[in-house]
Amino acid sequence: MNPELREQASRYVELLRRHGQQDTWLPSGLVRRLPSPSSHTPESSSSRPSPLPTPRVAGAPPAEPTTRPIATPTAPATGTKTERLAALRAQTITCQICPHLAKSRTQVVFGVGDPEARLMFVGEAPGADEDEQGEPFVGLSGKLLSKMLTAMELTREQIYIANVLKCRPDMPAKTSGNRKPTRHEMEACLPYLRAQISIIAPVVIVALGSTAVEGLFGPQKTTISRLRGTWMEIDGVPVRPTFHPSYLLHNQNLALKRQVWEDLLAAMERLGLPISKKQQGYFLPPPA
Numbered sequence: 001m002n003p004e005l006r007e008q009a010s011r012y013v014e015l016l017r018r019h020g021q022q023d024t025w026l027p028s029g030l031v032r033r034l035p036s037p038s039s040h041t042p043e044s045s046s047s048r049p050s051p052l053p054t055p056r057v058a059g060a061p062p063a064e065p066t067t068r069p070i071a072t073p074t075a076p077a078t079g080t081k082t083e084r085l086a087a088l089r090a091q092t093i094t095c096q097i098c099p100h101l102a103k104s105r106t107q108v109v110f111g112v113g114d115p116e117a118r119l120m121f122v123g124e125a126p127g128a129d130e131d132e133q134g135e136p137f138v139g140l141s142g143k144l145l146s147k148m149l150t151a152m153e154l155t156r157e158q159i160y161i162a163n164v165l166k167c168r169p170d171m172p173a174k175t176s177g178n179r180k181p182t183r184h185e186m187e188a189c190l191p192y193l194r195a196q197i198s199i200i201a202p203v204v205i206v207a208l209g210s211t212a213v214e215g216l217f218g219p220q221k222t223t224i225s226r227l228r229g230t231w232m233e234i235d236g237v238p239v240r241p242t243f244h245p246s247y248l249l250h251n252q253n254l255a256l257k258r259q260v261w262e263d264l265l266a267a268m269e270r271l272g273l274p275i276s277k278k279q280q281g282y283f284l285p286p287p288a
């Protein structure tokens with residue numbers, strides 16, 4: 001390595017250590033943590049180390065400025081969960097932070113379900129059907145999600161469903177289908193989801209698909225196939241990543257269904273829900 005680069009790298013690593021930074025990339029099976037929103041409050045900022053400077057590499061262009069606006073939810077801290085969610089919804093449905101999405105959306109898809117839900121599902125973004133109807137998971141994927149809930153002996157009314165992104169990602173004119181939200185779009189909208197999580201305070205979150213995981217935790221160094229089966233954590237709430245229902249719709253594979261079911265069983269265990277012998281055996285290959 002170029003000696004100058006080596007020295008810069010070594011200085012940066014030393015700086016990270018002095019600021020208490022640790023490698024947050026833990027092996028599968030271990031909980032990964034994100035800082036809670038409270039750690040970002042002005043009150044707590046004085047006790048935290050100052051932001052780390054970005055190391056410059058000789059000849060490299062300056063880092064992209066991180067001044068893109070993000071949502072700043074102002075839902076009241078008091079009142080019932082229903083009232084607080086309604087206040088947050090009122091703020092969200094007029095949001096213009098992503099002007100291109102505000103222009104193209106039919107409506108903001110805030111989320112739906114029981115404000116007292118103990119189980120919350122998080123998806124990536126509204127598709128065409130959701131944009132049209134104003135509710136997450138209403139298309140074919142939604143039907144499959146409903147079937148999963150039936151297998152868990154739950155209903156949609158007992159849980160809460162929300163997406164990382166509240167507006168449908170815009171598509172070029174005269175094209176159909178859906179696109180993956182960009183990282184900046186998800187970063188801009190994530191504070192609304194975190195506010196929803198804070199109000200609902202679910203016992204468990206199930207993150208549906210790699211984009212939902214990326215929206216919640218940032219870019220990952222591994223695949224959803226490796227992340228599923230593990231627990232992550234956001235704001236003190238355990239998160240179980242699993243495959244998106246649309247992936248199952250395109251892969252009618254028993255082993256894949258079993259993997260998703262095992263993630264849902266793990267969520268049921270955390271919730272203290274009874275699990276029958278029949279439920280334990282769903283999607284297992286028939287005995288030889």
Ligand code: SF4
Binds near residue numbers: 096165185
């Ligand atoms: S995606 Fe989220 S942050 Fe962007 S305009 Fe829609 S509600 Fe606002």
